[in-house]
Amino acid sequence: MLGYVSWRDVLKKLTLAVTMQRPVSSLPLSPGMKLKLVGAGFQSTADLILLKPLQLSKETGLSQQEALEVLQAVRKDGGGGEGSTSLTALELLQKEEETRSIITFSSQLDAALGGGLPVGKTTEICGAPGVGKTQLCLQLAVDVQVPQCFGGVGGQVIYIDTEGSFLLQRVIDVATAAVRHCSLLVEDDEQRAAMMTFTMETILSNIFLVRCHDYVELLAELHLLPDFLSDHPRTRLLVIDSVAFPFRRFDDLSQRTRLLQGLAQQLVAMATRHQVAVVITNQMTTRLQGNQSQLVPALGEGWGHAPTIRLLLQWAGSRRLASIFKSPGNVDATVQYRITSDGFRDADQSEQPQRKRPRTQTDQSASSQPDRRLLRCLSDV
Amino acid sequence: MATRILRRTGVSNEICERLKRREIESCKDLLSLTPVEVMNAAGLSYEKASVLLQSVSKAIAPPFTTLFWQALELWKQHSDSCFSTSLPALDKLLRGGLPRGTITEVTGPSGCGKTQMCLMLSVLATLPKSEGGLDSSVIYIDTESAFSAERLVEIARSRFPGYFSSKERVLQMAARVHLFRELTCQDVLNRLERLEEDIISTGAGLIILDSVASVVRKEFDTTLPGNLIHRSNLLSHEATTLKYLAHQFNIPVVLTNQITTHVGDQGSAVSAEVDSSFVTAALGNTWSHSVNTRLIVQYVDAHQRQILIAKSPVAPFAVLNYTIQKQGICIDGCVISHLLSMECYSGVRVHRAESSCCSVFPAHIHLLQKKRRDTLGWKQISSHSESGSL
Numbered sequence: 001m002l003g004y005v006s007w008r009d010v011l012k013k014l015t016l017a018v019t020m021q022r023p024v025s026s027l028p029l030s031p032g033m034k035l036k037l038v039g040a041g042f043q044s045t046a047d048l049i050l051l052k053p054l055q056l057s058k059e060t061g062l063s064q065q066e067a068l069e070v071l072q073a074v075r076k077d078g079g080g081g082e083g084s085t086s087l088t089a090l091e092l093l094q095k096e097e098e099t100r101s102i103i104t105f106s107s108q109l110d111a112a113l114g115g116g117l118p119v120g121k122t123t124e125i126c127g128a129p130g131v132g133k134t135q136l137c138l139q140l141a142v143d144v145q146v147p148q149c150f151g152g153v154g155g156q157v158i159y160i161d162t163e164g165s166f167l168l169q170r171v172i173d174v175a176t177a178a179v180r181h182c183s184l185l186v187e188d189d190e191q192r193a194a195m196m197t198f199t200m201e202t203i204l205s206n207i208f209l210v211r212c213h214d215y216v217e218l219l220a221e222l223h224l225l226p227d228f229l230s231d232h233p234r235t236r237l238l239v240i241d242s243v244a245f246p247f248r249r250f251d252d253l254s255q256r257t258r259l260l261q262g263l264a265q266q267l268v269a270m271a272t273r274h275q276v277a278v279v280i281t282n283q284m285t286t287r288l289q290g291n292q293s294q295l296v297p298a299l300g301e302g303w304g305h306a307p308t309i310r311l312l313l314q315w316a317g318s319r320r321l322a323s324i325f326k327s328p329g330n331v332d333a334t335v336q337y338r339i340t341s342d343g344f345r346d347a348d349q350s351e352q353p354q355r356k357r358p359r360t361q362t363d364q365s366a367s368s369q370p371d372r373r374l375l376r377c378l379s380d381v
Numbered sequence: 382m383a384t385r386i387l388r389r390t391g392v393s394n395e396i397c398e399r400l401k402r403r404e405i406e407s408c409k410d411l412l413s414l415t416p417v418e419v420m421n422a423a424g425l426s427y428e429k430a431s432v433l434l435q436s437v438s439k440a441i442a443p444p445f446t447t448l449f450w451q452a453l454e455l456w457k458q459h460s461d462s463c464f465s466t467s468l469p470a471l472d473k474l475l476r477g478g479l480p481r482g483t484i485t486e487v488t489g490p491s492g493c494g495k496t497q498m499c500l501m502l503s504v505l506a507t508l509p510k511s512e513g514g515l516d517s518s519v520i521y522i523d524t525e526s527a528f529s530a531e532r533l534v535e536i537a538r539s540r541f542p543g544y545f546s547s548k549e550r551v552l553q554m555a556a557r558v559h560l561f562r563e564l565t566c567q568d569v570l571n572r573l574e575r576l577e578e579d580i581i582s583t584g585a586g587l588i589i590l591d592s593v594a595s596v597v598r599k600e601f602d603t604t605l606p607g608n609l610i611h612r613s614n615l616l617s618h619e620a621t622t623l624k625y626l627a628h629q630f631n632i633p634v635v636l637t638n639q640i641t642t643h644v645g646d647q648g649s650a651v652s653a654e655v656d657s658s659f660v661t662a663a664l665g666n667t668w669s670h671s672v673n674t675r676l677i678v679q680y681v682d683a684h685q686r687q688i689l690i691a692k693s694p695v696a697p698f699a700v701l702n703y704t705i706q707k708q709g710i711c712i713d714g715c716v717i718s719h720l721l722s723m724e725c726y727s728g729v730r731v732h733r734a735e736s737s738c739c740s741v742f743p744a745h746i747h748l749l750q751k752k753r754r755d756t757l758g759w760k761q762i763s764s765h766s767e768s769g770s771l
Contacts, residue, residue: 028427031420069426129669130692158445164483164624165673167694168452169462169476205449212443213625216409220438223412227435228445248667249617255413262415283670295666341697 010050021046027073036060037070048074100153102144102237102277104136105178106346108335109322113309118329119153119236119277122267122306126282126297127313132320132339133281134165136313137239139344140279142171142178144237145206147194150182155236156206158228160221162245166209175203177342208232215246219259222266229274238270242281244298257302264306280307319347384409390440392433396423408441464587464633465513467505467540468703468712471688474696479633480674484623488638488662489678493686494705495637496527497536498678499589501709502635504537506587507557512544517586517632518557520579522572524596528560539708559583566596566615573622580630588626592637593619594663613667620671636672639663688712 022045024037040060042048048056048071057067101116110116117123117140127133141159146152159166179198186192212218218240229235243263250256271278285298297304297312304310310326323334336347385408388397403422405411412434414422419430455462463477472478479485479502487495503521508514521528537545537554545551559579563569569590579585593616601612627634641663662669662677669675675692681702688703690696702713 028420030424030426030429032424033426129666129672130675134694163671163673164628165694167462167480167483168448168455170695171448172452201449204452205447207448208445209448209451210443210445211628213628214621216412217441217443219412220408220442223434223438224442242670245617245670246621249614249621251614258415259413284666286666339697 024048027070029070029073033062033066033070036062045074099275100148100151102140102153103146103151104344105139105143105181106322106335106337106344108346109337112324112330112333112335113327114330117277117279118309120271120275121308122264122271122278122280123309123311124280124282124297124307125311125313126284128284128295128315131313131315132337132344133313134163134241135170135339136344137241137279137281138166138171138174140237141207141239142175142203142343144277145198145203146178146182147191147198149191149194150185153236154234156208156232156234157237157239158208158210158225158235160210160212160218160238160240162212162218162240163242164211165241166211171204171207172200173341174343175200179203212246215259218243218246219263222263225266225270226274229270229276233274235274235276237277237279238267239279240281242283244281244283247299248283253300257300260299260303260306264303268306385441387411387437390437392437396425396433399423408437411437412441464502464506464515466502467513468701468710470701470712474690474699474701475674475693476695479635480695481633482628482631483673484620484627484634484636484671485674485676486636486638486662486672487676487678488640490640490680493678493680494703494710495678496525496591497532497705498710499591499635499637500528500533500536501540502587503558503589504533504540504554504709507554508541508544512541515586518559518583519587519589520559520561520576520583520585522561522563522569522588522590524563524569524590525592526562526564527591530555533558535707536709539706559585564596566600569596570615570619573619573626576622576626577629580626580632585630586632588623588632588634590623590634590636592639594637594639597664598639609665613665616664616668617671620668624671638668 024042024044024047025034027034027045037048037060042060051071053064053067053071056062056070057064060067062070099119101110101113101118103110103116104113125133125136137159141157144153144155144157146154148154179200182198183195186195210221212221225238247256247260267278267280270276282303283298284295286293287296297310304326307326308328309324309330312323312325314321314323320337320339321334322337324330324332338345338347386406387400387408388394390408400406400411400422405414405422411419416427416430416434419425419434420427423430423433425433461477461481463472463475463480465472465478466475487498489495499521503519505513506515506517506519509516534551534555537551545554561572563572576588580588597612597616601608601615603609603612623634623636626632639662641661662675669692672692673694674690677689677691679687679689681687684704686703686705688701690699703710704713705711
């Protein structure tokens with residue numbers, strides 16, 4: 001017996017049921033409950049809309065608690081399930097202009113990337129051994145902490161190291177150089193105050209380091225990261241160096257592909273939801289085509305779809321080149337860089353002077369370009 | 382950590398039983414599944430499956446530390462992060478020596494001094510801290526039967542005559558070097574799996590594996606299909622185990638490797654005097670990613686040898702001249718140059734490879750290649766090696 005229900009309610013529910021019908025097997029319930037529902041003859045959520053818990057439990061043999069859970073799942077789905085709110089492109093444009101990019105201290109690379117590495121997107125850095133991937137990651141870990149009045153992002157960083165190539169001494173060198181750069185740029189009181197928060201101690205305390213030894217620890221760490229990011233809202237960078245190493249000795253390639261897809265989805269979700277720039281390092285592998293061998297990024301073709309931006313670091317003779325070969329917002333470009341004792345820098349000092357650089361029409365406050373004063377000083381050093 | 386049994390992580394017995402029926406017993410099995418598979422296997426709703434994954438992850442994930450605390454810990458313990466090689470020029474370039482907790486590879490042609498370097502490092506590791514050593518035992522895994530105890534004693538006596546003046550000290554030093562002879566790949570792998578116990582029981586502070594390449598190249602013929610993947614898997618397995626041990630015990634690991642000729646692309650336009658092949662370290666590209674520091678030893682001519690720093694997180698490319706004497710390796714004076722371009726390599730011809738594929742090393746790091754075997758000939762060098770080294 002239905003009991004007294006107003007016709008208006010029934011009409012509303014029926015309308016909803018017609019517009020949003022789902023089969024019972026797709027609900028996020030445990031398999032045992034789904035079996036019982038299907039066994040009692042309920043095929044879609046439309047069948048469940050008008051029921052109350054007691055009646056459901058009598059008909060299907062579920063306990064009262066479980067019946068309540070089923071109806072709540074259905075209601076959540078049918079009632080408030082318009083999905084996530086939609087944004088217009090205009091709102092997104094304003095949001096994008098407000099988020100800053102993470103500079104790399106190589107002005108040519110920053111210019112090619114449109115300001116630096118974007119926050120909220122995933123970037124992949126691949127390259128041959130010894131070309132400078134870890135060096136770039138260390139540089140970014142220090143750069144993300146540069147205070148906002150200098151053109152930086154002023155955030156914390158999580159560094160997941162799977163290869164053991166993270167050396168404390170090197171971070172100290174890079175951080176010392178960065179602090180020296182910024183202290184040369186100090187012009188007003190606001191920046192002087194900001195320099196108090198940008199010292200060696202604070203830089204080291206804002207880097208959270210985790211060492212994972214195999215892929216299981218890496219996956220476990222990624223399950224725990226959303227909570228960590230909610231607890232530390234100032235985090236703006238997540239570095240995984242490298243994601244390829246733990247996955248290279250898999251016998252079952254289909255399992256590897258599945259795990260990597262899951263991992264990629266988690267990273268993209270974290271990047272957008274918590275406004276974090278995710279940087280992943282990849283290795284190169286040899287692909288044999290007939291008699292020729294070619295170096296291609298590891299982890300397969302499918303992995304290439306996961307990151308938004310892909311950078312390739314390679315050798316050309318004795319020069320180091322960085323190429324952007326996948327980027328939705330920038331032209332594919334190649335720049336030269338070098339690794340010095342101070343870290344990741346431009347290759348030579350004879351780059352184009354400031355006035356020839358194309359001016360954009362964004363204003364200083366909502367600019368996604370790094371601060372021009374910082375760029376100018378970098379090109380002078 | 383990943384092999385921890387689920388029951389011990391606080392998961393309820395009922396769920397453990399259900400998972401056991403699907404053969405999911407350790408944390409590794411559970412975390413390798415997608416959330417939907419976990420729902421099916423454990424019979425839980427989506428939210429409960431997420432909570433289960435979270436709690437299991439918490440049990441095995443390594444903890445976060447900030448670098449500040451790590452730096453403070455290091456400073457408090459006064460522990461060095463490097464193992465000094467007793468070659469001041471090399472130590473200066475490497476900012477202290479071979480970094481602890483990482484893998485260092487010494488690679489080069491045969492007879493160049495790789496085993497000598499390993500023997501010298503073994504002696505150094507047993508010295509007390511006051512003399513610049515690690516004051517610990519050494520685990521030496523030998524796959525080529527190249528280890529010679531007499532040479533070890535000779536190096537010790539010649540290099541540190543003051544310290545090893547008495548016979549007991551020499552015998553004590555020799556007793557601290559634990560030698561394991563492993564002649565097949567599977568033996569090496571088994572030994573590495575059990576190495577943790579050996580490290581704890583002997584109190585080892587240095588692991589030497591001489592050499593990685595010889596067993597692997599003997600057993601895997603990479604022209605056969607499928608062997609390349611097996612070989613890569615084996616090497617990745619070895620690398621992962623060694624890195625884990627190095628990190629957990631904070632000790633340096635030293636490996637030796639061989640060299641191989643990389644044949645360049647036949648079809649590319651190559652000028653007549655430049656050869657299209659070059660020698661690089663063996664074992665492939667994947668292995669090159671796995672080592673943290675790479676030192677290449679090579680011949681310059683019949684008497685001079687060089688050591689190059691080819692890959693290092695802290696050191697730039699650099700070249701040092703050395704010779705092998707009674708007391709092991711001796712570096713002559715100064716660094717030739719920091720290699721930025723080929724012109725710096727004055728007086729020595731370097732053959733540059735013009736291959737169309739993206740090279741693993743920069744061209745100037747490629748080893749010297751003898752165009753014709755009779756100039757400086759391999760024959761001369763091999764006779765030199767028989768007399769001079771082991």
